[in-house]
Amino acid sequence: MALYQDYGELTDEDLLDLLKQGQEGAFDCLYIRYRNKLIAAAYNRIQSRAVAEELVQEVFTDLWHKRTSLVITRSVSSYLFIAVKYEVLDHIRSLKVKHGYLQQLARFEDRITDMTREQLDAEELDYHLNKSINALPDKCREVFKLSRFEHYTIQEIADKLNISPDTAKYHISHALKELRISLKDLYIFVAVLFLE
Amino acid sequence: MSSIRKKLKDFLSGKDSPEGHMIYHAWYKSLDDAREVPDDASPADIDRELAEIKNGISKQTTVPLWSPYWKVAAAVLLIAVAGVVLYTQKTFDTEVHYVEYVTAHGEHTDVMLADGSHIWLNAGTKFRAPQAFKGDTREVYLEGEAFFEVAHNPKQPFIVHAGELTTTVLGTSFNVRHYTGQPTEVAVVTGKVAVQYQQNADTLTRGQIAMAKKDNLGSWTFTDFDRYTGWRRSKLVFEDQPVQDVLQTVSRFYGVDIRVKDPASGACRISTTLESMTEKEVVDLLCLLLNATATRDGHVYWISGSGCN
Numbered sequence: 001m002a003l004y005q006d007y008g009e010l011t012d013e014d015l016l017d018l019l020k021q022g023q024e025g026a027f028d029c030l031y032i033r034y035r036n037k038l039i040a041a042a043y044n045r046i047q048s049r050a051v052a053e054e055l056v057q058e059v060f061t062d063l064w065h066k067r068t069s070l071v072i073t074r075s076v077s078s079y080l081f082i083a084v085k086y087e088v089l090d091h092i093r094s095l096k097v098k099h100g101y102l103q104q105l106a107r108f109e110d111r112i113t114d115m116t117r118e119q120l121d122a123e124e125l126d127y128h129l130n131k132s133i134n135a136l137p138d139k140c141r142e143v144f145k146l147s148r149f150e151h152y153t154i155q156e157i158a159d160k161l162n163i164s165p166d167t168a169k170y171h172i173s174h175a176l177k178e179l180r181i182s183l184k185d186l187y188i189f190v191a192v193l194f195l196e
Numbered sequence: 197m198s199s200i201r202k203k204l205k206d207f208l209s210g211k212d213s214p215e216g217h218m219i220y221h222a223w224y225k226s227l228d229d230a231r232e233v234p235d236d237a238s239p240a241d242i243d244r245e246l247a248e249i250k251n252g253i254s255k256q257t258t259v260p261l262w263s264p265y266w267k268v269a270a271a272v273l274l275i276a277v278a279g280v281v282l283y284t285q286k287t288f289d290t291e292v293h294y295v296e297y298v299t300a301h302g303e304h305t306d307v308m309l310a311d312g313s314h315i316w317l318n319a320g321t322k323f324r325a326p327q328a329f330k331g332d333t334r335e336v337y338l339e340g341e342a343f344f345e346v347a348h349n350p351k352q353p354f355i356v357h358a359g360e361l362t363t364t365v366l367g368t369s370f371n372v373r374h375y376t377g378q379p380t381e382v383a384v385v386t387g388k389v390a391v392q393y394q395q396n397a398d399t400l401t402r403g404q405i406a407m408a409k410k411d412n413l414g415s416w417t418f419t420d421f422d423r424y425t426g427w428r429r430s431k432l433v434f435e436d437q438p439v440q441d442v443l444q445t446v447s448r449f450y451g452v453d454i455r456v457k458d459p460a461s462g463a464c465r466i467s468t469t470l471e472s473m474t475e476k477e478v479v480d481l482l483c484l485l486l487n488a489t490a491t492r493d494g495h496v497y498w499i500s501g502s503g504c505n
Contacts, residue, residue, distance in 0.1 A: 024250075027246075028246055031242070031245075031246060031249070032242060035237065035242070035245075036233065036234065036236060036237070037229070037230070037233075039234055040229060040230050040231075040232065040233040040234060041229040041230070043232065043234055044227050044228060044229060044230075044231045044232055045224060045227055049234055052234070057245060057248065057249060060249050061249050064249055064250055081229065085224055088224070089220060092208060093208055093209070093210050098208050098209070099474075101208065102204065102205060102208055104223065105204060105208070105219050105220060105223050106201060106204060106219075107223075108219045108222040108223045108226070109200050109201070109204070109219060
């Protein structure tokens with residue numbers, strides 16, 4: 001527990017960097033920072049403390065598995081809150097509770113007429129994008145990240161990873177194709193803006 | 197059904213749909229993240245949770261079976277009871293850590309044990325198992341009803357204690373029912389199990405059931421497996437059973453309280469199958485079978501009629 005003190009002053013993003021470098025204490029610190037807030041967010045939608053805790057634990061288990069490879073383009077906070085939002089959706093989709101929520105959600109039907117796709121948060125797009133990027137094969141993801149986030153040229157990527165430029169190009173086009181498929185429905189036009 | 201409603205239904209069934217997603221988004225946004233904030237966890241809780249996360253052990257909780265929003269809210273108290281209670285039990289100089297799984301009425305769930313055995317817990321059940329199986333045997337404790345799919349390990353027999361009845365297996369699947377006030381029974385689906393009750397012992401194989409009553413252990417064969425294991429899929433099968441038994445089982449499974457008001461209906465016997473029904477549908481069906489009507493008083497459904505046909 002003593003270690004938490006040392007991390008207390010750091011920003012979420014610093015903690016994420018430390019986590020990527022293998023510092024477990026940074027993970028513990030993020031958990032302590034967000035655990036209660038995220039449980040509250042889930043609890044206020046599903047009204048079960050036990051399920052809320054379970055869903056938040058799912059989110060952190062997922063984060064733990066991806067701790068070395070995770071890319072988060074916006075804030076750690078929004079990533080976590082949106083991850084909870086999707087856990088809540090998965091929970092509702094589980095057969096056991098679907099019926100009750102169908103009626104509850106149906107009351108929001110009329111609200112979508114004056115909602116546009118743009119109103120879905122850009123942060124949410126990030127979340128989906130991150131999820132899709134993290135699902136890419138290792139090599140492909142590495143190449144894609146260097147290209148899109150570190151702004152390496154094809155040649156630089158080839159040199160750095162010791163692969164041919166053609167292979168680098170292949171990985172990038174493969175990544176783009178995969179991302180288009182996984183993002184197709186929800187955010188098609190925003191996704192295209194980002195990917196083109 | 198409106199086309200939007202259908203799309204929403206599809207969306208909740210797992211299909212991706214922009215409309216469904218937007219409705220979900222609107223609903224989610226309509227509720228405040230921090231409207232109600234649960235209590236803080238203790239440092240010990242946090243440490244345990246972190247260990248679970250890093251070891252990939254997901255937390256076991258129970259999920260309400262059929263729960264519209266308003267009903268879930270009312271059931272919060274019940275669900276709060278369910279969850280994981282960790283405690284230690286000292287035995288000589290070694291410490292065995294047990295995990296206790298509890299389901300409230302109206303809930304059923306399943307758990308995976310450290311040895312890979314898969315256990316389904318019916319409503320109103322308490323089940324206790326060690327966090328890790330050490331020693332020569334794998335011993336677990338049951339109050340209520342559970343279906344076991346035991347991972348095969350001839351070197352470490354798996355023993356279920358249900359009151360005075362113990363069931364010993366090497367690796368097989370079977371159902372144990374041990375609710376207070378009812379005889380304890382073991383029904384075997386695959387493999388072979390050894391049952392012991394007081395001075396009696398018996399060996400059962402697929403399609404055999406043993407029941408402990410007073411000083412006796414009786415056994416017979418059965419063919420309708422759903423009658424003993426259907427509850428895992430929300431299917432309840434009754435065959436010529438006293439109405440009180442049926443109401444008790446149904447009330448527990450659905451998390452409601454259904455009672456008969458008059459002796460005439462109480463003397464009836466029921467044969468029926470309930471599958472994936474709502475609470476209301478179940479009450480209606482019972483009324484139909486009993487030639488009776490139901491009135492609701494608070495959380496109790498009272499059934500009254502002039503007796504069976």
